[in-house]
Amino acid sequence: MNAADPTSLYPQHLATLRARADEALARSGHDHLLIPSGRRHYQLFDDRDYPFAVNPHFKHWLPLTRVTDSWLVYTPGQRPKVVYLQPFDYWHVVPEAPNGWWVEHFDVQVIRTPEEALPLLPGPAARCAILGEANSALGDYLPNNPAAALDYLHYQRSYKTPYEVALMRVAQRRAAHAHRAAERAFRAGAGEFDIHMAYCEAARQDATEVPYQNIVALNTHGAVLHYTELDRDPPTESLSFLIDAGASHCGYAADITRTYAADRGSDFQAMIDAVDAAQQAMCAGVRAGVDYRQLHVDAHLALMGILRDFGVLRVSPEAALATGVSAAFFPHGLGHPIGLQVHDVAGFAASDSGGTIPRPEGHPYLRMTRVLEPGMVVTIEPGLYFIDMLLDEVKKNGHAASVDWARVDEFRPYGGIRIEDDVLCTGDAAENLTRPAFAG
Template sequence: MSAADPAILYPQHVTELQIRATEALARGGFDHLLVPSGTLHYQVFDDRDYPYAVNPQFKAWLPLVRNPGSWLVFTPGHKPKLIYLQPFDYWHVVPEAPSGWWVEHFEIAIIRTPAEAAQHLPTAVERCAILGEPQSALGGFVPNNPPAVVNYLEYHRAFKTPYEFAMMREATRIGVRAHRAAEAGFRAGLSEFDIHLAYCAAARQDANDLPYRNIVALNEHGAVLHYTELATQAPGDVRSFLIDAGASFGGYASDITRTYAHDTGGEFQALIDAVDGAQRRMCDQVRPGTDYRRIHLDAHLALAGILHDFGISRLSPEATVETGVSSVFFPHGIGHGIGLQVHDVAGFAQSDRGGTIPKPDGHPYLRTTRVLEPGMVVTIEPGIYFVDLLLDGLKRGEYAGAVDWDRIAAFRPYGGIRIEDDVACTEAAPLNLTRDGFAETA
């Protein structure tokens, strides 16, 4: 992304947010929108704070992610106001004065203590929709998170502006660069911990900057869906590598998963290739009017076909799905919305007035049920895993004979496979941010 892009794209983004906020306030019967950036939380019986995480409602407006104690104020018909905390502090680095391509779009008031924000907030607190955590309360300004306002804003956050696409593209480029470094570390025989460090170094981001904890899993660890232990010693026999890791830029996230085989000519590599091919076809389903639940259910059928082709399932693909055997090997959802948050909000929203679109029966872990529309960005992340807990349940159940246990034993030491891309729905063909990012650095 060129340095000029944010300055060009940001004005339209801020205008769109003002349009949305105006409607949201009207629906809730409020005059002002107040969004605290959030505060530091301290550990009980200690004086250490937890890592700060900015309020996503705040960073939707501003590319600021390390500024606790600040506020965004919007009143329809008026320029948005940023109340910016720049404390007197010799214990920590003090945020620099606001500068850059975004400042001209805000009235800015600099404060030196969090309490000073009150003098810059509207006087009629009862007329304010305040979006934030309880810890962000300031005097009488207590976050009330009115459902009519939150429902509207979160529902429409699914539709990304051109500025947001630019932020997500850059987050993807950073993530891809780091993924390539991680694969090189795997090929060089590094431990999970050292691969993680190589990833962070390539991304130039540490654990507090990354959008979520890196999943760096060698061999059997790939069967743990959210494996984050990071063994410090490399295994003696390196067979496989699953990495699920993203990057951040301007408050936006990327979410990328790849799986590698040490033996690129072996059967596990062939299984990876089969999942990768099916995943590409699933990504092509990200089109206007497609029910995201349909992609999830179709994924089960496609993966059941792979299980049958590799001699793991003895049933037809249809029977593998109908009996629930496919869920033993693919036990999570096909993906989720992504943007300001890795698991972005309103995935089940029936409309911008609320309501819930149910998940398909028997699929409790699906995180999105909406019909796709242009501007939405979702992840597509099918997988095949060999999870001891789930396999043991299958072996004790009525469908124990539906699979070839010798084939399962052969694949168990490799853990599992997951391939994940971030895909944008457009008026035409899907836009695969992740594949485009890898292509740029091929």
């Protein structure tokens, strides 16, 4: 069997989760672990529900992302159980019978109404660590989310099992295929909405299935970090295209960003190439023992070096960093943990017992402050942008002489550049999960 086949990798993954659950329960002083899959949320004063998002702790154990009102039940020393809702329902598609690589490892009990789960849950409820949202409560079984258990489980989630990495590779391939389709649409003259549709069609996932709302930005829209408006008509002239879009597989996310220039011979394309080369060096820096905060600061210096090479900056990278000028051009963090959630948990965790590691002063948007260790998967997404309100702040703060404003005006119509890959930290060289997916 293929070593990357999740069927062969799942038993060890499950053994790892059971061992972690044993320790989490010991720390929190509970006898049983209960994880509800989640319940639908309904819009205010309406009977329409929001797109369902499964409890990430539930999909950590099971490759199920669409089943509501179901439960994972685990007691140390016992075979784990799944209480699986398969309702009598003619309003919605009923989940198919439990199947797949996970079924043989669980006792599965099918229920027809959410309330039928109640007698199948171990008691008393006070002896259970229940991880989930408040609206998942059933009788006395109200999610209590004990901190000692969550601190431990979230910290351990940073270390991906081979099973998890295999699923993330599939998500990477799906997303890379869709990114290529989006670039083709851009070069054919499509507008933002149609590029977005081309992406979703190629990914075979709609807006409720991709792991986050697609960022599809032409021209100056690339200067809006989370641009999601999607103009319906193409601009008079498309100069640049920034796309930040992912895909999901069995609950695991890919998060990829690329930037393109319409004119491959332009200075903007040359700047894209320079950022791409710098980003690959940053990806190679994902090594065990490296402080992610230092990677972020080093990224500022590398990016400011690019701006100096292109005549945008008149001061050294070190001076731009010290005065805050660099933050006007690179205003977000270098990246974040990724896995079951796009911005995965424990990016700031000091230990498996709680506490946080602070961000570097002057860098409020960094989402990862830990020292890298084998098994962690992080994004590396440096960016350079020409954002009017931030550039105005440079002037107001007395640093206008640090910038060649005529050169800024040349790049302003292009919006910005961001390049993002997902990278696995190993015991040796970094493994970029994203680049092979584009090469395949």
